[in-house]
Amino acid sequence: MSDYRIETKCIQSGYEPDNGEPRVLPIYQSTTFRYTSSEQMGRLFDLEESGYFYTRLQNPTNDAVAAKICDLEGGVAAMLTSSGQAANFYAIMNIAQAGDHIVCASALYGGTYNLYAHTIKKMGVEATFVDPDCTEEELEAAFRDNTKAVFGESIANPALVVLDFEKFAKAAHAHGVPFIVDNTFATPINCRPFEWGADIVTHSTTKYMDGHAACVGGAIVDSGNFDWEANAGKFPGLTTPDETYHGIVYTQKFGKGAYITKATAQLMRDLGSIQAPQNAFLLNIGLETLHLRMPRHCENALKVAEYLKNHEKVAWVSYPSLPGDKYYDLAQKYMPNGTCGVLTFGLKGGRDAAVEMMDKLKMVAIVTHVADARSCVLHPASHTHRQMNEQELLEAGVQPDLIRFSVGIENVEDIIADVAQALE
């Protein structure tokens, strides 16, 4: 990790050219890499030596961008994945297998909820969902002997619940399991979960990190803080020999790099959710301005939230940086410089009024996306969360009338003017 400040890391981390090399990170648009000795290639396959041999496992463009994200989060190792879904899938399946269990905060992105509630269940891994605002006792009651991880989103999409990191970290560590945080919405500009006890961080880089809605992507970062050896019985995949690599033991051979090396060497090898180097290149350009964009997203969102709060047709507004919000205090504690550009609100006319108002917007578009430069809206109950019944919607923190508003970085007066005419 470099000592630079976060703004400098956004620009400089991950890639440092040697004399005469390209100043800008090149796209290594190559599936494969040449070696002069067959024996050396063999050592790469045995993980005896590190080096590139096939892009499904590793690619220099991807590695440079992963190293930048790693540095931004303050971690020790990181990898890119093809999507945020792949990142959250790998983050769990790297340490859990059929017969295991995880504990999750229930306020989650709809895709992550489906993944953990249904898809990994079919693979034998069961999830217990807890109210993120639960008491320590309620959280405690969710654990089982076979629990392998605790998961939550730093700012839940779209419930905008700010996770009480310290409460969840304490419970996870008391049970000898890592605390995994999806930090997509806050980004490392506004919050670094490792500073509050998280062990692993995941991202949908599709959102603010790329920032321009150009590429789907994900990332996993390891803090290096979790002691797998001290909880060896729970994590045999990391602490006992891997026969597919001649019996190497990840924790012994790779130390703090064990978790990410295993995820690359096993999951990426077998499941293949690699990010295209071309997309990693574009993501890297997005990362260079992340520190400029996030404050503007937050500033604009706060102004829109204040406007909506004072509008007679608006029933409620939720934005964690808005004084009086249910999560204002947690947001001030964990992300005092700002939360994100996403807010939610409901109209007095309910679900039907929401749909009608959205159709009247001119500049602010209805899109299945969030957290990019352009302002957009979505009605989760009709779109991202449409698979859920009313009960599941409420557990995920999604009221049926909820409009998710992703405030972009246009001039805020233009954003508010568009909302004003739609509300008319």
Ligand SMILES: *Cc1c(COP(=O)(O)O)cnc(C)c1O
């Ligand atoms: C979008 C999103 C995901 C899924 O990411 P994709 O890149 O769309 O696969 C996961 N978590 C959060 C918080 C998200 O907003």
